[in-house]
Amino acid sequence: MLRSSQAVALGRHEYCTQSEGSSRPISRYPIPYKKDLPYDLVELMEEVETKGGFLPNVFKALAHRPAEFRAFFAYYNALMNKETGNLTKADRELVVVVTSASNGCPYCVIAHSALHRIYSKKPTLADEVIINWELAELKQREHSMLEFALAIAKAENITEKHFAKLEEHGFDREDAWDIAMISAFFAMSNRISHFMDLRPNKEFYTLGRLPREKP
Known part of the structure; x- marks a missing residue:
């Protein structure tokens, strides 16, 4: 597994490796640089960041696997933003x-x-x-x-x-x-x-x- 410092050493571009005020990486897997991500992921991340004022780290971390990112947040949305039921x-x-x-x-x-x-x-x-x-x-x-x-x-x-x-x-x-x-x-x-x-x-x-x- 590549930790963040290793990813930098290998010349990989990253979005942000650490939470502000902490020396610990956001995730033990490297965080992709924004320009290297598929457009639909960037669009969603920017929408979330604009609406909330910051981008939750789960978006950055799951961007390591774009296909799984899409599946995860599609199901999340179906469950958590549903408008029917009690x-x-x-x-x-x-x-x-x-x-x-x-x-x-x-x-x-x-x-x-x-x-x-x-x-x-x-x-x-x-x-x-x-x-x-x-x-x-x-x-x-x-x-x-x-x-x-x-x-x-x-x-x-x-x-x-x-x-x-x-x-x-x-x-x-x-x-x-x-x-x-x-x-x-x-x-x-x-x-x-x-x-x-x-x-x-x-x-x-x-x-x-x-x-x-x-x-």
Whole structure:
């Protein structure tokens, strides 16, 4: 495997190897230079950076494999930006947080707890879930959702009792599918992040906690 310093030594152009304020590389694999990437990847990355004010490191790291980058973000978009069903954006992010906390994934926990703070306007709930979701100040609806998400993440045997409990709190079978797919997708994402040693952007730590600076 080529670490970032080795990639530079071999004359490879890179986008950005380190998170600002840290000596650790973003990923243990080299980050491609922007001009060497396919146009569609650059277009998406620039759109994300313009909208959010920074480019999350997962985009840079997965650009190492363009075909997998496209597949990953296509499925991510289908799951997380879906406009039908009974799950809100905050619900979806909370599922990601509890799944990623269970798997001990720093990148996904930090990035998606930030997104949850933004969507929910609750600055501490994701932190409570990360520490101990069963003691977090959750509504019964959220509790049943996270309980089911963890059953999926931990590959438990799923029975009709799981569905019945969700239905008690207003989730139908299609909502159960959404919860399950998000949890399963991010259980995979957690393992990819571990493998790459993916580091979170410093911007994630304060998102949703401090007022956003105006341009």
